[in-house]
Amino acid sequence: MGIEQKLANLGIVTTTLEKAVNWSRTRAMWPLLSGLACCAIEMMAAEASHYDMSRFGMELMRASPRQSDLLIVAGRVTRKMAPVIRRLYDQLPDPKWAIAMGDCASCGGVFNNYAIVQGVDEVIPVDVYIAGCPPRPEGLIHGILTLYEKVENERLTKWR
């Protein structure tokens, strides 16, 4: 009924700008190749052949923050590393997102002491927290899909 149907016959799909852009943002989100500790090994495992994160548009990890959209804080953030993490986050071009992977990055984990920042959200804004010490690669993939859900529902007026 109506114009959509006629256009579909011509091979044209109508949608809103909001939906189209949000969808495209989730389909090629490049994470920053930056690992801190144990979780980085599980992050590498998620990237490697067995879990194959390229199924979710993430086959490319960029070593430069200027080419990436997503900062996965994988591991414990120490007081010495915290300024570096902040700087990396600042260098990501907008729109950018951050995932706190693992207990240490989320809340300090088992290390409640002088050296560890009790959660990376003291330094940078975090979109998704993943529990586990370390989280399984499935956990990371679930966290990323949760982030995708969030991105797909972002409103045009709130775009970063």
Added chain:
Amino acid sequence: MVQLQEVTLDELKHLVSDRAIQGETMLLNMGPQHPSTHGVLRLMLELEGETIINCVPDIGFLHTGVEKNMEAKRYEQAEVMTDRLDYLNTVGNNLAYCLAIEKLVGLDVPPRAQVIRVILAELQRIGSHLIWLGTQSLDLAAMSMFLYCFRERELILDILELVSGQRMMTTYIRPGGVWRDIPEEFYDAVQQFMAMFPTRIKQYHGLLTKNPLFIDRTKGIGVISAEDAVAWGLTGPSLRGSGVALDNRKTQPYTGYEEYDFEIPTRTAGDVYARYECRMDEFWQSLRIIEQGLKKLRELDGAPVRSSNRKFVPPPRSELGASMEALIHHFKLWTEGFDAPAEYVYMPVSSPRGELGVYLEGNGSNKPHRVHWRTPSFVHLQALPVLSKGLLVADLVAIIGSIDIVLGDSDR
């Protein structure tokens, strides 16, 4: 709150040469976020053109305060911290710590538990070497090796998950034995791995050993003589690549390694390629040990896996309903733990990287007075300036991979 002291630039001038201060040579910062530094290592490089004149490692970006945290926990609680030190060798860290406790308090370990420990430690050694192989070749632009190595590593993690419920941070080895007996599927899983892995090692050799690109970037790079390697405190495969057959499994056998028949592979060239060959040979030796271990394990089927010394090891659940004494022991151990005498021990084990030592000092209470880890990565990092002097920046990447550092191990 203690105020941190600011360090002025003048105080750091001794780290670099006068030529760098006058601007004749270039100072380049590498890391802490760099794909080839294997973690959060920062290197300050002094370059003349592309040649490295000096290299100053800056560590501590992963300083976790593990040693201090362990002092605030009871002996058996502190064990979860040990997993997170060297996160590629979690079982080995548990083993070193538990052996230190057993040495300190004089606790016996049943033979079956010792065999399980050896098998898991060797599986972990293969797993750690797989990560080393994958990342080292990734740094040298052999991307597919990374994918193959992680594929095999998943099988080892599956075995660890089978016995302990966790992929990486197992905490399966406990003071006085292991957490509980292995499930029946363990034998099949290890046997399958053993049947498959030799063909995979041959595949790795096929991809790298005679690959001219790989040889060009590794042979004659980062050479260190046997005397220098000993003087700089290198251990493990990094030392054996220089021709010194030193291994704690042979020199100070622990947890029953003296009963196994295996060799210490060595090479004499002392370069990156020699260290690569040593580690590749260790795959075969680890497989040999596991095969002997499985045979021993079959003979010891049904034997206990935890010490019967109830002062240190909690009684099995089944005894609690019937025995008052067991209930008391259970309660005591889970509320206040066990006390250790005011003595100290040093327990070195052979981690995949080298000599991993635990210095453990008790003070008569249920918490350690001091725990110190002698970690191979920390010691190996001090040799990095020596190894890389006069080489190109691209060679430095190969050298960092070849001394196999883990920053969690080094910074603690």
